[in-house]
Amino acid sequence: MTTIETTSTLADEGRRRGRLGALGLWVAAHRRIVTWGWVLLIVVLGAFAPMVEKNLSGAGWQANGSESVQVRELAIDHFGGNASSAIQVVIHSEEPLGSDAERQVIDGVVARLQADDRIGEVLRPVAGATLSADGRTAIVIGGARASTDDMVRAATALTPDLQAMSTELITVAATGASVLWSDFNAANLDAMLTSEMISWPVTLLILVIAFGAVVAAGLPLLLTLAGLVSAAGVLVLVNFVVPVSIWAMNFAMMFALALGIDYALFLVVRFRAALASDATSTADAIARTMDTAGKAVLLSGVTVLVSLSAVMLVPSPSFRSMAGGVMISVVFVLAATLTLLPLVLAKLGDRVNGLALPWAKLDRHRSPIFERWAQMLWRRPLRLGGAAFVLLVALAIPALSLTTAMPSIKVLPDDASARQGYQLVQDAFGDGAPGMLQVIVPTSDADAASAVISSDRGVVAVMPRAVPADGSDLRLIQAVPAVDPSSSDLADVVDRLRGDLPDSAVVGGAAVENLDLAAQLDESLPLVIGVILVLGFLVLLVALQAPLIALLGTVVSLLSTAAAFGVAKLVFQDGLGASLFGFESQGFLDAWAPVFFFAMIFAIAMDYTVFLLASAKEHWEKSGSAREAMVESLARSGRVIFAAGAVMVAVFFTFSLSGPLPPKEMGVVLGSAVLLDAFVVRLVLLPVILRVTGRAAWWSPRGLRRVLPSVTFAHD
Incomplete structure (x- = not known):
């Protein structure tokens, strides 16, 4: 087989294909335009990407329009910035403060705060208010003159200088909400970098095993890297217009890495299968891949985007920027999958199997193992499907007693300035003093x-x-x-x-802002869940043209999501495995987790649902046999789902191994969700549902077919 066709040959192929097949062939025929387009995009946006950690903000955790936000704005406007975002500097000595050295430290703190134009009025310690009864602890307050985002940046700049004023006898520690977010962002960045260093080689190893060839295994990583670099640059540019939370990039990096590998894996496996079967040329293999796997990837990406878009309904800057950041990364990864990847595959042709492992069977793209598994599920649907259902329900039950609250000071490392200052304030002024x-x-x-x-x-x-x-x-x-x-x-x-x-x-006050945000999240959760379920169902309905299986696919995704939150309750609320993951349980799950994690988990669940059911629909369209649709979907996509699930689990769980508590929550909850969804729901429960419903799964009323756009997966 030739690996490169002429432009005219590719154009002729494109006229006989569906729209995505034609797109793949157009990309292959215009390699130079597409290549230079991506090079230009990556170079331009990549120039901004290194600024992402410095430019993105660390605040925005508030309920817009709430009473507590109103208090903060009034305090900034009328009371010298003595607001929740003010920086509090705690000076503590084992002896009553009063010596010349101690007064010099206080004067130095005041001078350093006054030198920063983001600081408003600086309030010296006042007896009976910010000077403890024993005279050993004093608080200097640096009022907020800037936005909450800029106050976090001010805290980042000021904290090292303030800590450096400590002596053997005097401790100086900055604290307050702005310092807390500054310290958390620093700890979170370290955790993310550590996790990425672990996840990339682990991911590559899994991909090499899954593909059996180093060249094929490297494609998903290169593709995802291109999408992530572009997305990071866009986030920096967006931040010049609207503040973007640094969490947007953190979530985007983790989520887009897993999803991008997922998409590339699905396309590359299908391309290799086409090459090894009856494809007449590389162009034909590209077209077949895009018309089938490419269509599934596009629909999956749309499902992910509509799920995440529901988070925009929460009136909080941090949530909207996090959802927007992840959506931007998904758009770029999706664009790279549907344009850049076909170009590379067209260029490689048979060389996609380069550097193959000695034991790899590269000509086998229909898994005998998953075919036998599908046959077993067909013979024993109630026994195996029932076991999967019972497991998911058992894990979902603890979610009914899940409690949430905004993160406590325990999310910070013991040596963080904000945590040290917090403890000094509590010791000197009482348990509630840090939450004035x-x-x-x-x-x-x-x-x-x-x-x-x-x-x-x-x-x-x-x-x-x-x-x-x-x-x-x-x-x-x-x-x-x-x-x-x-x-x-x-x-x-x-x-x-x-x-x-x-x-x-x-x-x-800072603590009240947390309470108002938690209340807003509780209020928004039913709406967000409802919108996600409706939109997810509609996307499946359009993709599959069959209301029953679209409904059941949505329901089982909801069940796996509930099971993941049951695991979250056991781990983070009850402390099960706290020593293993290295965290101190707060006795609750962070309040932001249900809304945002539900969207992310459901998006991943629907991702796998689309992959499996698109394959089943393809074989149903070809044969009209419910059995063949179920068995062939597992035989041909089971290995891909298994490998993609293993990659996602590895990526997510590496984020649970280091850093503060919220990244651990991300890693454990999302990792558990993928583990359950890929290996229990998609490889057991959903195929059993296809077995039990039979032909009814694919039934569609004539009136509905007239309304819906025509979507098919079977192509010659």
Whole structure:
């Protein structure tokens, strides 16, 4: 077989193919245009990619329009920036502060804060408020003059200088919400880099084993790298217009790596099968690959995008930028899969099997092992399918008692400045001191507000009222709650205050912002889940043209997602395996996880659903036999799903091995989800459903067929 056809030959082939087949042939016929287009794209966007960690923001964890955000904005505008995003610098000595050396340290802290134009009013320690009763701990407050994102950047710049002021007898530690996110971003970056160094060689090893040839195994990694570099550059450019969370890149790197390998694996395996079977030329193999596997990849990508788009319904900058970042990465990986990969395959031809392993059977693309497995499932559907169903339900049950809250200080390493300062504040001022409540009220209601706050059983101290320097008719009242900021009891205190305070009063503070965001996430979750399920079903319905199997495919994806959250409850709420993964259980799952992880897990689940059912639909269209559709789909795609699942599990679980708690949650929850979905749902439960439903799985009413666009997978 020749590996390169002429442009006219490719054009003739394209006229006989479907749209994606024609796209693949056009790409192969215009190699120079497509190649230079991608080179230009990667060079231009790649120039911005190294700036991603520096430019992207670390804040945005707020519920837009909430009362607590209103308090922060009022504090920045009228009270010198003494807001939740202010930087608190704790100075602690074993002896009462008062010596010349101690005063010099405090003066140095004040001077360093004042030198940064992102810092507003700098408040020195005040007895009875920010100077402890024993005189050994003092707090200097650097007010916020900039946005929350810029305050995180300010914390990153200031923290090393402030820590350097520590002596053998005096400890200086910056803390507060801005420092917390700065420290977390640094720890998270280290974790991501460590995980990537582990995941890439592990992934390559799995791919080499799966493909049996080094050249074929390297294609998915090169393809994914091109998509990721481009996506990183776009995120930096978008950040110039709209703040983008650094978490967007973290999620995008992990998710796009797994998904890009998935897509490339599916196409490369199908291309090799076409070469080894009855394809008349490389062009014919490209066209067959794109019209079948390419169509499945496109539909899978659309499913992933619509699932993630539902997260945009959450009114929080961090969530919207995270979802947007992942979606951008998926778009680039999808574009590379459908344009760059066909070009490379057309160029390689038979050489795609280069550097083959000695024992590899490269001419075998229909797996006898998975064919036998499919035959067993056909003979014993209730026994094997029932076992899979019981396992998933058993794992899903713990999810019913899952509790969530915003991350506590425990997500940071012990040596992080924010955690050290947090502990010093608690030791000196009480458990609730790091979660200072802020109440802003018109002057006319200040007395009534103070009385309510002072009499509340959940408040242990009330600070003197702050008067705005700009003369506005407002007062700021700060209060120390009796409980730790991460305690669930704090929500009761805040709810009670909001109910008892004058209607003109607004309650906020860093801890309250977390509570408001958690409440917003709980409120948004049913809507997000509903939208994802409806959109996922509609995409499957369009792809498969069959309402029953589209509905059942959506339902089993929901079941595997519930099982993954059951695992999350056992691990992160109950602490099962905490020592293995190296984390300290908070007693809950982070509140952002259900909304965002549901979208990601469901997207992955539907990804595998599309791959398996597209193959089944192809054989149903060819033969009209329910048995052949089920057996052949497993025989021809089972090995791909198994290999892709193994790659995803390896990628995700490497992120659970290092760094702070949230990346561990990502790794364990997503890794567990893929493990269950790929190996239990797609290779057992869904084929059994095809067996039990038989011909009914592919039935479609005539009226529906007239409405839906025509989508077929069988091509000559």
